[in-house]
Structures are given as structure tokens and as C-alpha cells.
Amino acid sequence: MTGSWLHKRLVVLVLVLLVAACAGPSVKRTEVDETIDLSGKWNDTDSRLVAEEMILDCLERPWLERYQTSHPGKAPTVIVATVKNRSHEHINTQVFIKDLERALINSGRVQFVASKDERVELREEKADQQYGFTSRETQKSLSREVGADYILQGSINTIKDEIKGKYVILYQVNLELIELETHLKKWIGQKEIKKYVKRSRFTF
Amino acid sequence: MDMSGRDLMKITIKTYQCLNRRLAFLVLLAVAGLLLTSLSGCAGPRKVYSTVDELNAQGDFILARSYVEEHAKDYGKRNRLLYLLDRGMFAFSIGEFREAIASFTEAEELMSELYTISLSQEATTFVVNDNAAPYRGEDFESVIVNLFLALSYANLSEVDEALVEARKVDSKLTAINLQYAENEQNAYREDPFVRLLMGILYEMGQTSTDLNDAYISYSKALQGYDSEYQRFGVSFPEPLVENLLSVASFMGRAELRTVQQRFPSYRFASRADRKEMAEVYVLHLNGRTPIKQENVIVVPTPDAQVVKVAFPSYEKIPGRIVGARLHALPELGKQQFVADFKVGEPIGGIAIENLQNRRVRIYAKTLARVTAKYLAVRKAQREAADQFGGWAGLLTKVTGDILIFMSEQADLRSWRTLPEEILIGKVTMPPGSYQLWAECLDASGGFVEKVELGRRELKAGDKILMQFRTTE
DSSP states (O other), rough: OOOHHHHHHHHHHHHHHHHHHHHHOOOOOOTTTTTSSSSSSHHHHHHHHHHHHHHHHTSSSSSHHHHHHHSSOOOOOOOOOOOEEEEESOOOOOHHHHHHHHHHHHHSSOEEEOOOOHHHHHHHHHHHHHTSSSSSTOOOOOOOOOOSSSSEEEEEEEEEETTTTTEEEEEEEEEEEEEEEOOOEEEEEEEEEEEEEEEEEEEO | OOOOHHOOOOOHHHHHHHHHHHHHHHHHHHHHHHHHHHHHHHHHHHHHHHHHHHHHHHHHHHHHHHHHHTTTTOOOGGGGGHHHHHHHHHHHHHHHHHHHHHHHHHHHHHHHHHSEEEHHHHHHHSSSSSGGSOOOOOOOHHHHHHHHHHHHHHHOOOOOHHHHHHHHHHHHHHHHHSSSTTOOOOOOOOOOOHHHHHHHHHHHOSHHHHHHHHHHHHHHHHHHHHGGOOOTTTOOHHHHHHHHHHHHHHHHHHHHHHHHHHHHHOOOOHHHHHHSSSSEEEEEEEEEOOOEEEEEEEEEETSSSSSEEEEEEEEEHHHHHOOEEEEEEEHHHHOOOEEEEEEEOOHHHHHHHHHHHHHHHHHHHHHHHHHHHHHHHHHHHHHHHHHHOOHHHHHHHHHHHHHHHHOOOOOOOOTTTTTTEEEEEEEEEEEEEEEEEEEEEOTSSEEEEEEEEEOOOOOOTTTTEEEEEOOO
């Protein structure tokens, strides 16, 4: 009686273990803005939050008001240039640049021009329109691009303090808004994120 | 928490002594079961390595990479790290840098994950042998992974990514250094060659911050060669002094004065002059790193029997090539640029020393395990004899002794596709088109083989990193 009961329990246990072992990857849809930290490395949430906070700070500074005073009714034109990765991680800075562009354009207070790479493609397209295949009414002229007033550039830096199994990492994002005509720096922004990542030494 | 060998032995023996009668049998069964698992795991890499070693020795890296990929499963789950390291090394050797990056990146992540020790797996190493645990890699291997990652990115002209690896090396070496007391000798706490390479990469970055980082890297490299690598008979390579002086002159008078105190009459090119020239750094990955061999000793027991105890030790693989000379012939003009290679990284020496440093710990653990197995078998023998008679006791003893004999295997795993040493050569030339090659030399300076490095178009300010490999 006891043996049979034990036997059944064992069979159930083995089946449960087998099912668990055979289970494939589980996939769950999450909100894009949900914070999920897995490895402790720079991730999409860091990129988005830093971009939003820094652009908010940038647009609240005096340079914008001064520009609007000297150019009534005109929004300054900004170009987002390079953000150099000077960190301990392979960070795709293009994601961060796109987050910056999104935060800038959504503010509605500045306009910005296409990036260097994008402009190459756009010029090729416009050049193609000049060959006579495109109707004159819809053809775009070559010399009506808007020149940027300001260039936004920066870097992602890290300071890592590491001992085996744990580390503290400080991400420091520096952005600078420079007036293209004069090369005067109109705004310098800095945002820091600090993370403590620990890996346990033992597990069962 | 670090236990001494004596503590380890006491705890293991005590645990075994606490086992009750039934458990004594169960231990024997567990040993048998785990032995089967262990042996199946050990056979994998050993089987793979007979072919991998042969192809590596022949320098047939293309076939070696295919073979490793086809036999990925034969490495076994516990040796996934070795598979990734071997695959990365062969991919790197044939210039498949994207593939090398993928393998080495996964290897680096796995090393980080394996920092967390599974207690259940670790317990198995006390019952069966050290092969029962996953291979975690040595400290120097974890740094060399980043070196090859940096070189792979540099070969793809992705300097920013190469610099990320350089920063990781800085951080890792600092963490490794912190493990040792300041007066602790013969420990892998600094890697001057990696620092030198990182300095060259930082210089490629061109910004003042990069040059500052380059100065720090070169300075640490020089300190490392002076204090750490003397014991391997390796002194600083020439390019280190040239570059350090040049970057120090950019940093300021105080920095330059500090370096010139050490090298008062050394002539060097300023940063401005170097911008007018092209620099080619060539790494020669020479030979095959030593591989671990099993040393078996037979220890007599109190009941006049013997037990087998197995330890790993390194065996060097002698190579014919010991040096090389770099040649650069311009397309226009006849003046040939020549530079001798010099050893920068004694990988074989580091590996041997690393194992020697852990020798006492390995010995203590092995002896504790063998003693514990021996006591368990004798206890099981007594219990079997008491319950089922003398023959059962004898049968248990014979089975147990065979299991001890078979299960005691030294952990011979290591990243064995590494070179024995890395040499570095540098030529500085005016811009132009150059044919590059290296002449490999034997111990008496005799010519062994010529390695073509191809034609390169060099612009002013170019800094090119390239490499070749010989296993003869």
C-alpha cells in the first residue's frame, strides 16, 4: 500500500520534471516603457530616460529663449551629430541618438534636420528626380535644404569599480549644444546613472 | 571564504564518517553513477582534442574550425567554454573576425555566468573528480579573451568597439590585482602586453582623452614588464618605449621628464612627426601553448592496499620557430623597412605558473577526495560483510577500488589552442603602397619559413594592427 503510494508520487514527480525539462522558451509581451533589468548593462530604458531628461533640461535653458527673442516666430534648427561610446560596454549609440531626436521633435520647440547619413540618401533621391522621370510639379529642388543653427553632440562614459563577482558602474552621459556659426557652447548637459551589479557566488 | 587544504580534508572525511550504514552503500552507488556521468563527460574533449591538436599543429586552421563546429556536442555541456574559445581562436586565425567576435563574446559571458558556482556540481567534484564541474577558465584566459576581441574589432577597423574591450581589460586587470596581497609573488596580477596593445588602440582613438588613456596604458605596461614579466625572462618590446615617449611628450613636460629619466638617450618621434608616417604593428602568434598531462602516483593505504592519485601538470610543446623578422618593401623605391619581432606575451609561461600557484590547493582537494572515497569503500565493505557475508564484503571492496581507480582523473582542461607566445614587431614608414612579409627563424637564426602578409596602402597617420600565426 505504502509502496504503491510512493511509487505513484515518484511517477508524478518524474513527469513534472520531464515536462519542465522539455518546456521551450517562454515569451511574454511587455510594455515598451516597462523597466526590465537583466544583466545590469546599459539598456533601452536607460537610453530613453536619459534622452528624455536631458532634452527636457536642454529646452528649459536660456539659450532657447534668447534665440526666440532674436528670431521671432522661428524655431531653432538642430542637428543631432555623434554620440561617442566611451564606455565599458558595446552600446548602440544610434538607439540613443534616435531617442534624443524623438524627445526633441516631440517637444515642438525646435526643428531638426536629417543626419549626415540620412542626407546622403535624401540627396541621391533628389538627384534622381532631376533626370526627367519625375513630373516638374512634384520634383524637389536641390538647394532648399535648411541649415542647422545648432549641433548636439556628446559621449557616453563609464567608470567601473569591479571586484570578482560584483561591480559598481557609473554611466555619465555628456551632451553639448554648440552654435554652428560661432562654435559657442550654448548648453552642456550631464546625466548620471549608477548601478550596482552583483552575481551570487553559489547556487544550488 | 578560502579554506586551507587541511580544513578541506577534515570536512570531507568528517562528512563521510557521519554517513550511516545504508548511506555507505548509497555513496558507493552514487560514486558509480557519477563515475559514468563523469567519464562520458571527460571522453568528449579528450576525443575531440586528438584531432584538434593535430590540425592545430599542421596549421590547418580552416579545417580545424570546421571540425570544432561539427563536434561542438562532443565537447560536452561542461566544456562549452572550451568549445567557444577554440572556435573563436580558429576563426580569428583565419581572419573570420565577426565569427571570432561572436564566439569570444559568448565565451566572456559564459565565464561571467560561471562565476556562480553550482553547489551540487561542486559537491560532485569531491566525490568523482574535478572534471565534474564546468570549465570556468583561468584569470589570464579571461583577459586574453578581451585581447582577441579587441584585435578582432581592430582588424575590422572598428576602433571604438576595440576600445570598449580595452576598457574592459583595464577593469578586469584591476579586479584581478585586488585578489592578491601586495607582497604576493608569482601571481597573474598584471598583463603588460595587453596594456601595450590597449595603448596602441587608445592611440588610434586620436582624441586627447584617448591619448591620456594611452599614456596610462603604456606606463602600466612598462611597470608590468619591469616588475612582473622579468620572471619569465621577457623585457619590454621596443615599440613600447617609442610610443610611451611620444605620448608622454604630448601629455606634458613633467610626464616626458619622468619617462626620459628611465630612457635618457632614447630617440623618438613626436606625435606631430608620427602623424606624417604610417605605423604597422604585426603580432606573431607563435607555437602551441603547453598542454596538461596527467601525473599519477600510487599511495599505499593502512591496510596494505594502494590508491591512485592523479594530478595535472603542464608539458611544453617544443617548436622550431623562435623568432621572426618583419619586412616592408615599398612599391616605389628600393629601401626596405625591416624590424625584428620581440616576445611580448609569454602565454605558456603564464599558464605553467598559474597551475603551479594552484598546485597546493589541487593536491589538498585530490588527497581529501581520494581519502574520503577510500574510507567510504572500506565502510561499505564492512557493512556488506556484516549483512551478507565475507564474499559480499570482498565484492564491495573490489568494486569500490575499481571505481576509485577509474574515477580519479586529473582535470586536464585548458584553452589549448592558444599560442605559446605572442611576439610583436613594428615598422614605421612614409605613406605609400607596401608589400609586407615575415621571415620566421629558428633558434640559430636560420630561415624556417616566409609568411606573406599582403600588400597594404598606407596613408599618413595610419596605425595598422595585423597578425599571423605559426604552429611549427
